[in-house]
Amino acid sequence: MTAAEVTGAAQARAWADGTIPGTERVRPGLWSIPVPIPRNPLRYVLVYALELPGGVAVVDTGWSTEEAWQALGDGLRVAGYELGDVRCALVTHIHPDHYGLAGRLREASGAWVGLHPADAELLPQRYGVGVEELVAQMRSLLELNGVPADVVGELTEASLGIREFVALAEPDVLLEDGMRLDLPGWDLRVVHTPGHSPGHVCFHLADQRVLLSGDHVLPRISPNIAVHAQQPGNPLASFLDSLQRLRLLEVEEVLPAHQWRFRGLAGRVEELTRHHQRRLEELLSVLDQLPGATCWEIAQRMTWSRPWPEVTGHMRRAAVGETLAHLILLLARAQAQHTGAPQRWLGQASSRTANRCDEPGARGECREQREAGPRP
16 A cells, blocks of 8 residues: 555556556647666656757656656657657656766757756766776675675675666756756746665656655656665665655655655655565564574565565665664664674674673673574
8 A cells, every 4th residue: 555646547557567657648748658667576667758948857767778758759759749849858867767878968959967866966877987896886885784795796786787777967057955946837846865875866846846856756656765875974864864855845746756646745755664664673573583693694684575586686785784773873872882803793682792791690691692693
C-alpha cells in the first residue's frame, strides 16, 4: 500500500505491464518523455520538457546510448520540437540516467547544462581522469567495512561499466538552493535535497503547485541512500531532513523521474520516513543478535527485495552502502558504536555489555558473547 494517489494512469499501467509508456502532455506546455535505461529494472527515466519561446528546457536527459538519444528525440517531436531546440538541460543529479546525455545535448543544440555544485565537484573523479583514485578510495572503504578479499575486487569495480553511458560535461550554470531559474513562462525554483547524491535537487513550480522530484521522492520505491567514497558523512540524515523540507512546499502533484505521477506528497514523505525507521529498528535487532559484526555481515542479515544470493554486482555494493548509511545514523544518535579495522559494530545494549567486561563478575557473560561472535 502507498499513500500516493496515481495521476499518471498510463504510466502506472505501463509499469505494471513491464513496458515503457508514451510521451504525454501532463500540463499545458509541460511534457513527460520516457527514455529507456539499458539492463536496468527501472527500465526508463522520465525526462520532462518545458516549452519556452523558441525552444524547450528539459529536466534530466537519460543515459548516453543511441537508443536513449533516439527516444528523447522522438519524444520531443511528439511535443513539436527537435533535439536542436533544447535551450537548457536541468540535471537533478549526476547518476547516468539523469546526466548521461547532457553533454551530447549541449553539442547538438548549444543548450546550457545546470547542476548543483555539490555534484558538479564530483564529476572529474567519477567520469574523468580521477577515476583510478576513486576506485582506490572505494576499495579502502569496502575493506574497512568487512568486505572479504575474494569479493572486494568485484564490488570495487561494480559501477565502472556505467561510465560508458556518460560523456563528461562540466555544467555551465550551478543550481544553488532557492535559485529561481530564468525560464520565460515558468516560476521554477531549485530545492536542494541531498541524500541520494550530495547535490540532488528537485524543481518546484510554485505557481502550479507541482514538484519535479527526480529520484528524491518516488511513488512506490525508496531511492538508494548510501555511504560511498564520494558520499561520506551522514547521507541518510541529510535525506530525511530533505524530505521534511519538502513538506513545507505547496504541492498538489509530484512528477518523479521514475514510475508515475502522483498526488499526496506529505503522505509519501511520511511513508518514506517510516520505512527508514523500520530499517533502523531491523538493523538494531541484527546488532543485538550479532554484536561485533561488520557492515558486510550485517547487510547479509537485512531484508532486501530479493534473497541475498540474488543481490549481486552493483546491487550488492549498493546494499552495503545503504546498510552503512543506516549504521552511521545510529552512530550519530548514540544508538550504536564501532571499533577496529575492519569496523565492528555494537548496538546500544551490546555496547553497555561490552563496557561492563572489566566489572567484577562480568567475565563469564562477556566470554559467552565473544564466543557466540558474528556469523556471516
